[in-house]
Amino acid sequence: MTAAQQGPFTGLRTQLREAAAAFAGGPDALEGILLGIVDDVDRAVREPLEIFPVCHHSPASALAMARRLREKQPKVVYLELCEDMAPLLTELRNCRLPVAVQAFATEVDGLPADWSPLSVVAPITEASAEYQAIAYALDTPGVELVLVDRSSDHVFQWEARGAETCQPHDPSEPHDPSEPHEPSARSKPSAHSKTSARSEPAQPAGPAAPADDEAALHGDAVGVGIGDLRPRFAELEEHLLRHGRVRHWSEWWHQYVELPLADSDHDTYRQVMLLIGSLFRRLAPGDPRRLRVDEDRERYMWTRMREHLAATGTDPADCLYVCGAFHAAGRVAEFGVGGARTFEIGPRTATTWQHGLIPSSHAAIEAQFGLAPGSVSIAATEWAKNLRRTRVEPFRLAGQAGTRKRAKAARPGPAPVDAPAPASDRLSGFLRRPPVLDRLDESELLGWSVEIVRAARRNGYLASTADAIAVFETSILLAGMRDRAKPTPYDFQDAAVTCIEKDSVPGRRDVGRLVEIMMGGDRTGQVGYDALPPLARDVHDRLAPLGLKLQQRGVRRALLDIAARPELEKCSDVLWMLRYLMPQGAARPIMGERRLGERPIQESWDVALGTHQRALIELGYEGVSIEQVLEQRLRRTAYGPRATTAAVLEAVEDATLHLRSRRLADELGTRALEVLATERSVDGAPEVLRRVRRLLAYYRTSEPVLPPWIESFVQTGYAHYCTLLPTAFTDEDATVRQVAATLGFLFGMEGLALSLGCDRTQLELAVAQSHPGEPAKSALLWAAQTRLGGLSRAELRARCDGLLGNPLVVPAYPRYLSGFLHALEPVPDLADFVVEAVSNAFARLPDPVLLPWLPTLIGTLRAGGAELAPLLVREAGRTFPARLADLDAWLPPWRAEPDPGAVRSARPGGGGRGVRLLTAHPATCDAVAALLGCDDGWDDGWDTQPGPPGVALVHAHPGTATALAALAAPT
Template sequence: MEAEAAEREAFAAYGQRLTAGEGGFFFFPIRHHSPACALHLTAALAEIGPRAIVLEMPADFAALLPLLSHPEIRLPIAIVSVADGERASDERLPVGYWPFSATSPEWAALRLAGERGCPVVFADQESGARLAAARQEKATEEGEEQASGEEATAPALLTDEGQLAYSCYAEGLVKRLGVRDFNEVWDRLFESRAAEKDWRGFFRDVGIHCALSRLATPVAAIAADDTLSREICMRAAMAKAALSPGEGPIAVVTGGFHTPALIDPPAEENRTEAGGPSLAAPAVRTKSYLIRYTHDHLDRINGYGAGMPSPHWYERLLGRVGEGHDDPFTEAAADVVLALAERLRRDRPNFMPPLPSLAATVAQARALADLRGLPGPGRAEIIDAARSCLVKGEDPRDQSPLIEVLLTELAGEGIGEVPRGAGAPPLVEAVRNRARALGFRIDDGTERNRLLDIHRKPRHLAASRFLHVMVLLGTGFGRCMRGPDWVGGTATDVLFEEWTYRWSPAVESRLVALSIDGDTVERAADAVLSRSVEALGQEGKARNALAAIRLLLIAGQAGLAGACGGLMAAIGPAVAADPDFGRVALCLSMLDNLRRGRKILGFAGMAGPDALRLAAYRRAIDLLPTLEGAREEDVPRYVEALATLNEIAEAGAAAGDGDERLDLDLLDEGISALLDGDLAPRAAGAVAAIAHMSGRVSAAALATCIIGPLQFGVGDPPARVEPLTGLLAVQPALLKRTPALLEGLDAVLAGFDEADFIAVLAPLRLAFTALAPDETDALAAVIADTKGSALDLAPRFSGGPSEAGMLANARLNATLAELMRADGLAAWLEEPAS
């Protein structure tokens, strides 16, 4: 008991020291984006009148201090730190954010310093050093593996305070108070005190809480990242601030986790500071800019231990406390409920609750606060009251649509504003102006839809190209949900594109990172396109025509056809050198897509694409002999390529006067040379089908080629069906149009006993999947007509057994029939005489 009492006294003494002016320093431990910290810090700084403020922010951000005092700034905003000069890989530009919200204690300190003319010393390591340390730490955690996707390119959050939010001490408090997470702990312990006047008592308790969090964190964990080296910089900044002229103390405003190491430096301070961190990564050279930030992103970063959730709620609370209301918490809660009602009335009228339920929500939130010993309802009380009073008849395990709207209202959808001339590079403003001119709404962070009539409306085509160029730039501004896919060759006849888009800090920071490439969208896109071409060579794909053509189509969609001369010049030699028939046929297919979409893609009137298409066509024909002796695993791909080549050749031979025609005779001669070759059965069937269409193989010979292996083959059932599979892959209509072939196939199948038919059924089904639904119906009608049967194609039932189930049932039926014959019941299996 005595030890516990002594420990409590020691912590109380520590808390008192923070604001006692010890050594001329006042220490203010904060949590980023905490309105209670911001309010109490404002009161404290106004009272003590510091001669300098030491602020936990990267030292290189000091150059932006004059811009941060600009009167036209509208929060939230952020400082973004971008690597300078690392252009080898667009997707790996290290970027760091320092967000400011209306509730940021740092923002309150900066504003007060500006009003009083008080110097501010930014005390943290430069952002480049922090980004390098974050990269090194991530590499250590992941070993040599490369991060992929969005996580690999996600900017670092320079306001990370995960050690405070996820410490063992924080977890213990969550369990002890019986709450859901650390955010609710913080609200109960500290945000509930936002309206109090005792700033000394507030920072005393925050400091003790943060000191306990640090004590509960293993020393090895603290030493594993850049915490210790950052604290060395903070102590150096304190020493620098102490030299400031004038009267008054020094205010030290840092994350609460660092405060114990600042007020009581470690014993080995001199040795550590003299030598510095022994394993520190080389700092990344950076430039910093002001960008717009959003409520949505402020809400999201809470999941990374870098802020507080529901920023719009805390802004409301800050405003109500600042107005001096007797019960600011209930006033702010009522504001939220009324705003929720307005939002539901506008967007989700089916979920609009009656007025008594809205009033009951505010009353219950107030009652919950009383029950929990709080001065007024907070975020958790509002959500709990809404679940109780507004959500009816829904499974509580599922997220209610109404609660989703409430969470959106608590988070907010606003976007900040950075005035022109406030440090943003010209590219950002150029893109914003272009977006506004094309009808995109970018004044908030809301995700919106846009339907574009790209073929008939020039402004819509310009908007489509803008969206595609933003995709090429890697901004994440828009995502195409529906529209023609010129790369894959699907839905190319669709007249509309449907997009979702949203302006976000990620968009702006990416544009800042690309600002070294130019001050217009076109110049930045040209630079990214050039780097993409260079990357093909660095990745060993310099002679990969497929990758180059894909990039050409992407550039065309982005409106960059005029900048693709060098890319087209590289494609021709790459196609000519490619030894793979399947890959060249795919190149031909993509170049044919480009020809059909040349107007939309911006290549109309350019001779280059037609010349490339013709070169790819001739190269594919030159590679036809490689079908002989092809590896077994390559045969399906080659047959598919042969089908593509045949389809494009037939269409190209019938092209109009304005198009470059393809010489079908070249294909016929190449196919003729393969007729006597050593081909795999599937390839032989495909070659025979094309040769029959050109008149080089008769119907009888075609039937022999296709049906012979099926009737007389001795191999596995799939191998016997392979020639038919090849025919259907390249010319599926032949079966319907060639009576000799259809009759011969029907006769062979009719001659199979049940066991043989079941054996070939699966490969037959696979072969016939090459037919489109209308082709299947047409073939079925022809077969029904030859059988003298009336065909009814109406569906008999929805759904049905799987293929495996049908085969199992057929085998079971055959087994049952054998058992019945063995029991002398064969007569039961005979069909009754009609």
């Protein structure tokens, strides 16, 4: 008989062997599993360095930890937590729990680039064993806390290694297709305890998580916690839930582990937790990659502990190793103080990691670690009840925010013995012992029933005293059906939903959520000012003149009268930068806006920095000031692989608007010029046109000369869009709005471009080479030809009349009108003609054609040119009569005949003042005529002698000469 078989678990082994033979009919795999579990427990119990197995956020584990720490008084505490998070733990005393220790990296080096940014969090609550160990070690003199788990960098190193490895770790072991797979190298690890959530079994059906922002406090960070104790074998979990008559895993754990272990002694607690960890480990699916990560973590931790023991000479009997029960039952060769020393820890990558504390909440922990909604809140309530019942004094960090009493150092206890006595078998008695039936606490249950009815009435439910009685009795009934003498909070929740909610939810919260709130609610932590990174503290300091309590959660209203208090303008600058950098709602302007070239006068803001504290802290990982972070973000946008010209111009505008940096704006403007030269389509033309116009208007009013980059941008853009114009007219993917914006750039920037050396012939050739087939683009081309002088108004009017006169083209006429409407962008002078085209359609088309045609027209104009419709409406307002009585006698201006008297007055015989003005100053008329290409003389009845070529101009436009004469010589 081996030494293990002669140990304290000999009787248990015999009983399990007999049970396996009875169930399986002889020795088989079942016997090996059961006996192997006992061997794992025996091995861990015999280890000279005491192993303390825990479960993540378990009140029973926290209570047993507090008891053991006061009894043993260890000098060194080894904790299963990322070793690079150790410097942050002292800052926990400046926070209100729950909070999470975070490692954050924005730029990666040596890891897949598409995983960036990387984030690892370790949430900590007061009702957790890790917090008890941390508080004891930090506040007890002479005690050292050593974190022994892999670093944050190794977390992602091993994820990448597992993703890149295609073959299993053990090629001889067959692979089950039903087992979950690890993420690919191109997918970022998702949030879950220790490893990616994609390798966990599916969460059993249960109540849905609350749809609020608290569940997203951790973002998409990878969660690291102590004791991810849950079956990885889906069939085993389903079996436990079905036979335990519970809905989800959190309820099973509360009923069958938390409650029995809350009053157990230390040896019983250890052995039961080791048994559960070994059971779940031996029945886990055989995914080689995940098994390799689990075993490498255990090798890593034991290697670190042996290195520390060798470096400090500490006696293992004076140490305590706190780890998850899953890893406490490890079977690697490196297990134990005397284990093999063959594991080599690889170096970290060149990725730069930032560390800090972020606020956490019960809902965030539940969402990240796959727990049932409300389970962490119920655990916090159970922790408080256990403390009152057992009178155990927990450990709290001195000065810890949110605690009711000042923390105390651990009381002196008996010195630990050098060789502890071997533990006796407590598993046999625990497994044979029938469940302890708690006495029904009627007063507690009655208080719950009254309180939930009161909460339901506040939230719009028609609940009454009868409903409170029904909830009370139904809770007892459900507990009895589930073999419980005392209803648990989960039984009470089911009873409340059944008796109060019925089939409707009148308010925002359902009854299940109200029960969770009543049982303790979703507590949200807060990081104190002293624990914030420099950037966050700087933001709070710069916003101090507002006099708001920015650390508190919720929305705070800030009123900035900058005209009366000019010093508040700096606060306005900070708020606008926070609005750009932080999520929506962190800083929201109610009144006031920021535009180029304008100074603020009065502003009103809704500020919620306390609610979005995590986002503010993560900004601190990117720089030491918000100006630095904003500049980095703008550069990242401008130099990104998918940067567009419009996006870079937006970055230029933001740099000018928020940073007032001419240097950065010039640098980004040069980048916009580079990106423009590489674009091969006009997709971004509308946004480019809008932003260039805005920047030009700003520089023309605020700078003595235009920046060189914007002159080059206009010059290059003119040639660039001239080249793309013929293709854009024929490209089916290019919309009419994009083509119109292209023409808008060419016509709007034409004056500046020609002054910079561009050739107008290039634009004329581009228009001449354009041959669109779509009606809207054809109308747009006609407008461009009119603008260039290649098509007269009379010819354009004739083409529209031809469209209305052709029955085959009439159904497509709205699309032509859409093109004319978009033509107002490059050729705004056509507004009167577009009004004329629409009016002619309504006047000429019969009702059977017009009425089915109207929805298409309205839909086309609304979808394709909503921003240009006001221009058309204003022109129509100037054209049509203002009063209904004048409508009958009103004649459209395009149908009005010219006044013969006005023409005769312009002739020499008529004695018009325009003739006298021209004959008195012929040089002016000759100069204008020469510019317009008129070469006719003055000999057409104007004078007896032939003269300069001004007569043709006067012939063509007699009214202009008359009006000019009236202005120049009104008498």
